[in-house]
Amino acid sequence: MGKEGGTRGKPGFRRGSEPDASEVVVVLVPSLLAREAGGQGRFELEAATVREALLQLPVRDLLFDERETLRPLVNVYVNRVQVDGVEGTVEPEDEIRLVAAVAGG
Amino acid sequence: MGVAVLVGTRKGLFVLTSDETRRDWKVEGPHLTGWEVFHAMRDPRTGTLHAATNNWVYGATAHRSTDQGGTWERAEGIGLPEESGLTWEKSWHVEPGHADQPETLFLGGTPGALFRTDDGGTTWEPVQSVIEHPTREKWNPGAGGLCCHSIQVDPSGPNRMYIAISAAGAFRTDDGGETWEPKNSGVAADFFPDNPFPEVGQCVHKLLVHPARPDRLWQQNHCGVYRSDDRGDTWERLEGNGLPSGFGFPIALDHADPDAAYVVPEVGAENRVTPDGRLGIYRTRDGGESWELLTDGLPQQAWASVMREGMSFDSLDPAGIYLGTQGGSVFISPDRGDSWVEAARHLPTILSVEACEWS
Numbered sequence: 001m002g003k004e005g006g007t008r009g010k011p012g013f014r015r016g017s018e019p020d021a022s023e024v025v026v027v028l029v030p031s032l033l034a035r036e037a038g039g040q041g042r043f044e045l046e047a048a049t050v051r052e053a054l055l056q057l058p059v060r061d062l063l064f065d066e067r068e069t070l071r072p073l074v075n076v077y078v079n080r081v082q083v084d085g086v087e088g089t090v091e092p093e094d095e096i097r098l099v100a101a102v103a104g105g
Numbered sequence: 106m107g108v109a110v111l112v113g114t115r116k117g118l119f120v121l122t123s124d125e126t127r128r129d130w131k132v133e134g135p136h137l138t139g140w141e142v143f144h145a146m147r148d149p150r151t152g153t154l155h156a157a158t159n160n161w162v163y164g165a166t167a168h169r170s171t172d173q174g175g176t177w178e179r180a181e182g183i184g185l186p187e188e189s190g191l192t193w194e195k196s197w198h199v200e201p202g203h204a205d206q207p208e209t210l211f212l213g214g215t216p217g218a219l220f221r222t223d224d225g226g227t228t229w230e231p232v233q234s235v236i237e238h239p240t241r242e243k244w245n246p247g248a249g250g251l252c253c254h255s256i257q258v259d260p261s262g263p264n265r266m267y268i269a270i271s272a273a274g275a276f277r278t279d280d281g282g283e284t285w286e287p288k289n290s291g292v293a294a295d296f297f298p299d300n301p302f303p304e305v306g307q308c309v310h311k312l313l314v315h316p317a318r319p320d321r322l323w324q325q326n327h328c329g330v331y332r333s334d335d336r337g338d339t340w341e342r343l344e345g346n347g348l349p350s351g352f353g354f355p356i357a358l359d360h361a362d363p364d365a366a367y368v369v370p371e372v373g374a375e376n377r378v379t380p381d382g383r384l385g386i387y388r389t390r391d392g393g394e395s396w397e398l399l400t401d402g403l404p405q406q407a408w409a410s411v412m413r414e415g416m417s418f419d420s421l422d423p424a425g426i427y428l429g430t431q432g433g434s435v436f437i438s439p440d441r442g443d444s445w446v447e448a449a450r451h452l453p454t455i456l457s458v459e460a461c462e463w464s
Binding site for chain 1: 138139160161162163164166179181182183184185187192193
């Protein structure tokens with residue numbers, strides 16, 4: 001149960017000092033996703049695009065539907081600027097923050 | 106042995122526990138915070154808890170717990186095949202498979218889809234014969250979406266089971282899910298005035314198989330209450346003789362009495378609230394020929410509504426009947442409906458109740 005890793009082989013999670021922190025992007029997820037990830041709300045991983053980063057998360061099935069389309073109420077911020085879609089590139093040390101849209105009741 | 110009621114709500118899962126007297130109840134929870142729990146059950150074969158879970162941002166999935174709710178695992182990505190053009194929208198109901206297949210379970214939901222697991226709920230595969238059903242183009246979503254909400258496995262063998270979908274109707278397989286035959290003969294679809302008895306398109310609200318007499322089925326429908334004594338081949342409409350309305354959502358049975366059933370009528374489709382300003386539960390003990398209003402312990406000034414998964418029954422003697430309202434109250438009768446206790450109140454909107462053994 002629970003997804004681990006991405007679609008392209010080896011999972012991209014990085015804990016500790018390997019690789020160097022300057023080579024990874026940081027992904028921050030809301031509390032519900034952190035609970036679903038076993039209590040982990042911050043991930044450091046190697047990725048060239050937002051999509052590539054998010055598909056490595058253990059909660060990827062909650063972010064994307066079965067067509068790998070980002071769910072419409074998941075908002076993505078890169079370095080505190082909201083981005084449209086997940087195809088944009090990211091650089092090492094970038095911060096991707098996921099925010100649930102303000103909706104519901 | 107203790108008893109529990111798994112109460113699925115819009116804000117997680119609550120567990121009510123008691124002893125066999127079923128008079129005093131302790132409320133635990135919520136579990137699965139952040140999730141809408143459309144239905145939860147304890148698999149009697151393994152003791153594992155399973156929940157059909159949804160979130161308005163993060164979609165539909167299923168969770169399970171092997172430690173009575175202490176920790177939960179999420180199913181691996183549940184999805185429909187690309188060639189179907191469909192995507193999984195809502196998880197509605199999770200049901201154990203046959204006793205001879207302890208690792209098999211079924212998950213139903215929107216859009217009119219059924220999933221099967223043969224590894225205890227780790228991975229779920231869509232049942233292609235439902236996705237590709239030849240009548241699918243005639244199915245239409247009800248107010249809750251095109252939801253597969255009723256899944257019943259015939260206890261006499263794993264090859265026969267039933268599903269019901271709103272608004273597609275009831276279907277039976279006799280070959281383990283290879284094919285599904287519509288079973289709606291005699292069931293009205295009054296919302297089709299040009300063809301009120303179509304092959305499919307009926308709006309079943311809940312369908313149950315009697316556990317001790319599996320040829321007998323009951324259903325609460327958008328257009329009436331029905332009983333079948335021939336595995337769904339034909340249905341008899343039962344309202345009247347004491348039942349104030351044929352419209353309602355849940356239905357419950359008595360495991361020891363195949364002639365007994367319990368419904369919670371609502372005024373009608375355009376006014377979905379219990380009639381006469383009270384919470385009225387109606388019981389038949391003669392196969393639906395007559396109905397009696399149950400009042401002892403139930404609020405006599407109430408405008409309540411109960412969802413399709415909002416009733417349950419246990420396997421104790423005498424049978425216990427369980428009810429959860431959208432207003433957040435759980436009413437329990439330990440004596441086949443003769444008297445009721447309010448086991449909990451002020452819970453979030455209740456979507457489902459399911460009674461089970463608890464240790």
